[in-house]
Amino acid sequence: MILWWLGDAVLLLVVVPIVVYLLRGVLNVANSIVPSVQAIATVAAAGSKDLDAGALLVRTQEQAIETIAGVANYGGSLDVILDDA
C-alpha cells in the first residue's frame, strides 16, 4: 500500500507536470508558427500581384527589337552619309 501511494505521488508531482510542460511547449511553438505563415502568405500574394506587370515584358521585348532595328537602320544610313574619321 505504501508503494501505491508512493506511485500516486510520483504520478501527480512528477509525471503530470512534465507532461503538461512538454505539451505546452509544443503548443507554444505551433502557435508561434501561425503568424509567420500568415505573414508569408500575405507577402507571397503581394509578390504575385507585383509580378502582374511581368506580362508587359513581352511588349517591352518587341519594342526593344523594333528600336534596335530602327537604330541599326539609322546607323547604316549614317555610315553611308558620313565620312570616316
Add this chain to the structure above:
Amino acid sequence: MSGYVAPVLAFAPAAGVMILAVALIVLALVYYLVSVIVALWKITKGLDEVIVGVSEIIAKSAPVNDIVTTINANLDAGVDALEGLLVKKAGIDDAVGLVDGMYPGAAAAGFRNYPESGAITPPRIGEVYTKGTLTLARLGREAPVAVANPADGPVLRNVEGGSLAARLLYPDRRQKRPKTLARSPVIGTDAPEQYEQRDDIGEPRKRMPAR
C-alpha cells in the same frame, strides 16, 4: 438470507488517487493536443495560401529570364553597332570626348568593345558648342568658351584684353575713342531727311522695269 450486501464498486483510496492522476493526464493531453491540432490547421491553411501565391509567382516569372536575355542581347547588339559607328566616324579620341561631353565622367569607363579607350584622356568636346563657337574659341575672340580651352592646348584668348581685341575689328574711327559718333540716320515718313526722293510718284513710269 443474511443482510450482507456485496459492494459493487470498491477500491482502495490509493487507487482512486491514481485514477484521478491518470484522468488529469488524459485531460491535459486532450486539451493541449486539440490546441496543437487547431494551430496546425491554421498553419496548413496559411501554407495553402502561400503555395497559391508562390505558384503564381513561379508562373508569372517563368518567361522573364528568356525575355530579359533577349532584350539584353538586342541592346548589346545596338550598343556594339553604335560604338563601332561612333568610333569609325569620329575616331576613338573624339568619340571618347563626345561621350564624356554628354555624360561627364563616362570616359573613365571607356567603350565596351574598345578596352583601350578607358586610358584615353577625353578631349573637351561639348555638345553645346557649335563648330563656330569652337572656332572662335581657338581664335581667341569673345567666346567665353575660350577660357575653358576646348582645344586642350594653351589658351589663345587674352582674357584681360579680349574687349580691345574685339574693338580692333571695327573701323579706325572707333579706335580713337571719340566722345561722340555720328548718330544713326532717322528713317521714316517723318524723318527730316527723306531718302530716295522721287518726283515721279503718281506719274507714269519713265522707265519700265527690266524683264
